[in-house]
Every structure is written in C-alpha cells, then in structure tokens.
C-alpha cells in the first residue's frame with residue numbers, strides 16, 4: 445500500500461528534492477517553508493504549522509504531528525443502512541468523476557459486492573456514453589436515459605432497480621456544469637431529495653471529486669459544492685500526475701472533510717483508500733531520514 449502512495453507522490457517528492465536534495469534528521473524552519481511550498485501546501489497553512497513548531501530545527505516527528513492535525517477532521521462513519529448503499533458523485537467536469545466511478549465499482553467488486561451505476565449527468569450525451577462504456581467494460585448494469593432527461597428520475601430508477609435485484613451498491617454520476625450555478629445547485633439538491641425518497645437515508649455518501657493537479661486552486665470550487673449539498677468526503681484524483689501532493693493537507697484542512705481515496709492512474713485498480721499515516725510517511729520519506 446505504501447508503494448501506491450509512493451507512486452502517487454513521486455512528482456511531489458521530486459519537487460521537494462529540487463530544494464532539499466539530501467535527506468536529513470532535522471530541517472531548519474526557513475528551508476522547510478520552501479520545501480512545503482514546492483509541494484504546494486498552501487502558504488497560510490505553512491505559516492500556521494511553522495508558528496506551532498517551537499524549535500528552529502524541525503524533526504520528522506514534530507512535522508508529522510502537525511501534518512497529522514491538518515487531516516484530523518470529520519472521520520466519516522458508514523451509516524446503518526439497508527441495501528443498497530448509495531454513493532453520489534459530484535464535481536466539475538474533467539475532475540475525473542467517470543474514471544473514479546469505474547474505480548469505485550472495481551473496489552466494491554473486489555470485495556465481492558454487486559454494483560449498479562446511475563448515469564445522472566444527463567446534461568451531456570458524452571457523459572452518458574462514457575459511463576456506459578465503463579459499465580460494459582466492468583460488466584455491471586447501468587441505468588441511463590437520453591440527454592436532457594430528468595437526472596433525478598435516473599437516480600430514482602437506478603436505486604429501485606438495485607433494490608429489486610438485491611445489489612449492494614449504487615453509484616450515481618452527476619453533472620459538473622449546467623447553464624447556471626443556481627441550476628446546478630437546484631439539480632443536485634433535487635437528486636439528493638429523490639434518492640432519499642427512493643431509499644430512506646440515501647445517498648449515504650456524497651463524494652466530491654477533486655482534480656489533484658489543480659492543487660489549492662480547487663479549494664474555492666470545493667467549498668461551493670459543499671455549500672450546495674453537504675459533502676461527506678473527498679476523492680482526490682490524478683495524484684500520480686502532479687507535484688501538488690501537499691495540497692491534500694490544505695484541501696482537507698480548509699474543508700474539514702475526510703479524504704476517502706486518492707486516484708493514482710487511469711485504470712480501475714488505480715484507487716487507493718486514503719490512510720493518513722501512510723500518506724504522511726510517503727510525503728516525509730523523501731526529505732527526512734528515518735527516525736531511529
């Protein structure tokens with residue numbers, strides 16, 4: 445598992461090594477500031493972290509405890525539920541929603557669970573086609589309709605169908621953009637309402653997909669989605685393609701939300717459950733010598 449984070453953090457490690465080529469036991473604060481900036485930790489958060497570190501030369505353990513605190517928010521607990529468990533996937537176009545739905549599907553299938561997809565991004569025909577291709581490739585059923593049809597109706601039918609078949613999971617795609625932000629907000633809220641109508645308590649998780657290559661600039665947009673529908677947690681995609689791994693700390697800290705998974709590639713198996721201990725180890729290994 446550590447290997448997966450290493451893969452995801454490879455570019456971030458290279459960026460940090462460009463300013464700190466040699467591993468050390470202690471790193472002076474001013475150098476640490478440069479290293480964390482290279483990794484795209486947001487400046488305000490770096491200031492908070494450094495202010496709370498009293499020694500001028502910082503050890504791995506000291507930094508680790510501060511980074512850990514930024515990931516402390518809101519541990520998500522899976523609610524008691526009747527089958528199926530419903531995930532609602534939200535986020536802007538291009539963030540990696542469709543690919544992440546394929547990865548989540550694979551993740552559940554690996555556990556022997558059956559998954560049904562709902563193509564509720566009815567705004568774009570391409571979104572329906574792309575999700576349908578993944579469903580075919582993974583061999584799972586999909587409920588969809590034509591472009592322009594009511595996305596809540598698709599969500600409702602998907603849940604009904606999964607209930608009738610006794611499936612464990614439903615994963616519902618949503619639009620990332622509509623004609624206006626208000627339309628998008630209203631549409632997402634309606635989908636949430638209708639899911640609950642189809643199956644009390646659903647959607648059990650509203651997951652925001654964030655494009656990791658956007659780093660800290662994704663924060664404002666993520667806050668906007670969180671205001672529309674209370675998000676339960678985040679999946680950060682394309683971690684393998686970015687040197688901005690440090691932005692994970694600022695995103696989690698700014699949103700006070702748990703990170704469920706990170707995406708580290710384009711294949712269905714490239715999804716890693718987020719483990720903050722392993723992630724922080726992978727983040728600190730390139731710059732600090734191991735503590736005795």
Ligand SMILES: Nc1nc2c(ncn2[C@@H]2O[C@H](COP(=O)(O)OP(=O)(O)OP(=O)(O)O)[C@@H](O)[C@H]2O)c(=O)[nH]1
Nearest residue numbers: 537538539540541542543681682685707708709710
């Ligand atoms: N390297 C890498 N690429 C990824 C990852 N996740 C998604 N991608 C790629 O990012 C691009 C966008 O992903 P999609 O899943 O199509 O994104 P979307 O949010 O559904 O976007 P739309 O289809 O435009 O709504 C695709 O080329 C994916 O292969 C990842 O974890 N790593």
